[in-house]
Amino acid sequence: MVAVTFPDGARREYPANTTGLDIAKGISPSLAKRTVAMALDGVSMDLADPIEQDAKIEFLTRDDPRALELIRHDAAHVMAEAVQALWPGTQVTIGPVIDNGFFYDFHRNAPFTPEDLPVIEKKMREIIAKDAPFTKEVWPREEAKRVFKDKGETFKVELVDAIPPGQDLKIYRQGEWFDLCRGPHMTSTGKIGNAFKLQKVAGAYWRGDSNNPMLTRIYGTAFAKQEELDLHLKQIEEAEKRDHRKLGREMDLFHFQEEGPGSVFWHPNGWTIFQEIVAYMRRRLKGDYREVNAPQLLDKSLWETSGHWGWFRENMFMAQSAGDHTEDERVFAIKPMNCPGHVQIFKHGLRSYRELPLRMAEFGVVHRYEPSGALHGLMRVRAFTQDDAHVFCTEEQMADECLKINDLILSTYTDFGFEGDLTVKLSTRPEKRVGSDEAWDHAEGIMQEVLQRIAKSNNRIKTAINPGEGAFYGPKFEYVLRDAIGRDWQCGTTQVDFNLPERFEAFYIAADGSKKAPVMIHRAICGSMERFLGILLENYAGHLPLWLAPVQAVVTTITSDADDYAREIHAACIRAGLRAELDVRNEKINYKVREHSLAKVPALLVAGKKEAAERTVSIRRLGSDGQQVMPLDAALAALANEAVAPDLRRVQNAA
């Protein structure tokens, strides 16, 4: 006998191997009918699974949040059946549930096209309508291999081989069709419902390895209810609307063109935002950091010493004299990182322990040859500006420096309006690395301790470990912020480096007169300024806070009678330190409002005859329909106050 505890706390005994379905039926046929799966002690299972030991049971309906995964997984199976029915000879591989849906990878000579998707969807609806039960069988390993081999499913044979010995090989059937799968599944295909959609086709490497053949992947999503699916599709649309590449065009911020793949042409508006961010960072560095600038082009030998030529070469640009008749054959690399340059500055002259920690910052432009397929607007470029810094310190100072950096990173994100969850991930030693295991043990140990202190210091912070994701020269923290629509972005990083100073034989004179290698901490807050700007744009959907907006106000007129007054307002805006433009074009006010609204100008200062007579201004704020008439002086004072950067406001408030 097994004892089963129900959600209401009731406990009943059943003969061993009674199934969940038996129990549900025993309670009521309607319960059995609407139950799609069960959870035993919180673990989702097939409803038809026998209950082998005492457990808490829950019957999952379609509406249970835990059933969503099952709906999607079942949909993936049905999609695979549909595809094989439509295109016999297509091999199936794997089809897992992912964050917002599911996919299934197929092997087929001709890839799928988007036009195939509605056809597959139609077939899926037919299969779902048949409502065939999902049934599970456990097959002997050899039989499974033979069956799949006979069917020509060579990828499945590989999957069977990959299942650790001793584990059951489960086969799920739905009508005629079956698939190797670890389950669980719902009771029948009809439970999937019709709130699903196939979204896109894409290539994907077999087992995620770029050495393997490429399969065709079909992505889809499914929900319990049509309204949920509609909402989800709507959200995707919304996210597309705030695509920074689109906003960049609309707001006239930047552009890309063929001759400079992955390199940004910054327009005046975009560069204004960029410089505003840099100015903010500079203010935050004041007092602690010294800003430097290291060469863009350095001899290859320096990169050999640093290890980049060995480890990073694929991502580096090389440069030589372009002259036809030059005898100078020297090979230079365009810097992909600032650190070797900073070590040279550290090394110039004798350093004393008294100078440590020595914090060296640079808004350095680095170039990296990123794979063409990785390029993506401002988010992934080949030339970008890092808000980079290197802290040279003693080992004893290291933990404190990491914490100090942590404070700077957190407050910076808050100032830029990222107030949601933050994750700090510790990335540990990668396979390709320099330095001894002892050095790595040591560095990771310290980082681990710091991570715990960071976690305790602030309840916004979640922590995680990324095994094997560290830099080739040392472990690192990665700071991941969450934007307004819930997407995570890795921006800041703190990396501990015991290697580079040693490679360059950098040292300082310690208190006892001996030479010691400093510890080097690499640190970035925004990471890439270009990317950070892109993230900001998407976070705010282009509606930047006033202090970041490239054009903070446009002064415009109802009729040309007010032109002179508008000029006066504009001049007053400039005096008040606002980035303001004047628009006295002979256009209707509707037209001008529309145009500046589309350009995401935060404040529109409108002057007509009435305003000119009363020395007021009609203010229309981006995103609101109405307007407010205010005395000019008061309006400008309010705007100027709003435009104060958050860090400067802190200073003001403290005074």
Place this chain on the structure above:
RNA sequence: GCUGCCGUAGCUCAGUGGUAGAGCACUCCAUUGGUAAUGGAGAGGUCGAAAGUUCAAUCCUUUCCGGCAGCACCA
């Protein structure tokens, strides 16, 4: 880099084996209007590049360049 799709005016996109079209933007003219598109006229393109097939290529083929989605990568 890989797979698929795409590349026509500044932007968004039609279109055809016989060297091109719309809307918006731009220029000019008229219009002086109260908060998301005033009307008219004009100008604007080696149809991504090169080679090939063809009497003829923007259209078909190949290669290259660039973009998009996903995968891989993000040291």
